[in-house]
Amino acid sequence: MIAIVIHGGAGTINKAKMTPEKQKNYELALQKATEVGYDLLKMGQSALEAAEAAVRSMEDSPLFNAGHGSVFTHEGKHEMDAAIMCGKTLQAGAIASVQGIQNPICLSRAVLGHSNHILLCGTGAQAFAQTQGFELVADDFFDTDLRKRQLKRIQDSQKTQLDHSEEDTKFGTVGAVTLDQQGNLAAATSTGGMTNKRYMRIGDSPIIGVGTYANNATCAVSCTGHGETFMQYVAAYDLACLIAYKSLSLKEAGDYLVHQKLPKKSGGLIALNTKGEIALPFNTSGMYRAWMRSGEKLRLEIF
16 A cells, blocks of 8 residues: 645635636646655655655645745745654654755755754754755745735734735645555655744744654644644644544544644644545645545545
8 A cells, every 4th residue: 555645735715716727726736746756656665755755846836835935034035944754763854944945845854864853943954954965046046926925915014924825815834644665654844934924933844743743653644724823732743642542543533633622724734544544634614635545546625
């Protein structure tokens, strides 16, 4: 059994304003990311490789608030967070508030593989990146017209916004959970954070056990939503605990966490276990998601 599940963010997605063209573009981007990861799994590559590749594909798209499509900070910069974790070894790598890294998820993987640490941030993470052969790109590489408009609307206020567009209120994190031929799990998450954020604010995505977690004994999970809320509930690890200590099924645990414990409209998650079982709960009006398992066709949904 091999499997992959991805998400491109959850939130208040207005179906009436989702044009056929826009929906098609999102569906194609989700399909591409899913197939990139699944093809690696079919070739016998590890769950880590597949999760990294799927998230990297979404980072390369301007449609998602990660990598190339990251939102602007109050100062007009881009500060990105990402994490990746291996369910077999519990090894993890994460980076926070980095600038100039084209694919933050790849730097997270480098932290996992070539560092004695788990979480690096800011200029320290960038210095580590250069020791690993990463080339820094100019900050304007990440600029998009949509993100500029989002910042302009609230830059003079004290407000921050998640991945808000003119049509939607979307929590713009991308993530993937994978199961490889050896029965190992992995989880990966990447985000550009909040529009107009200040003081190098960091959300849940790069914090192991909060926005990202993987353990073969329970599940792999990637969260998307209001970061501060997911930190308060230690959401990703709580899902694993509901399975480990209360013997809930993956679906039961996901539904209980998202629909009974987390506040309404706070977001959602994707989760996968070594049986290939999938959970995709969310308490918003939509979540960009896609999945594929052995012997099944790719499926994707937005609402």
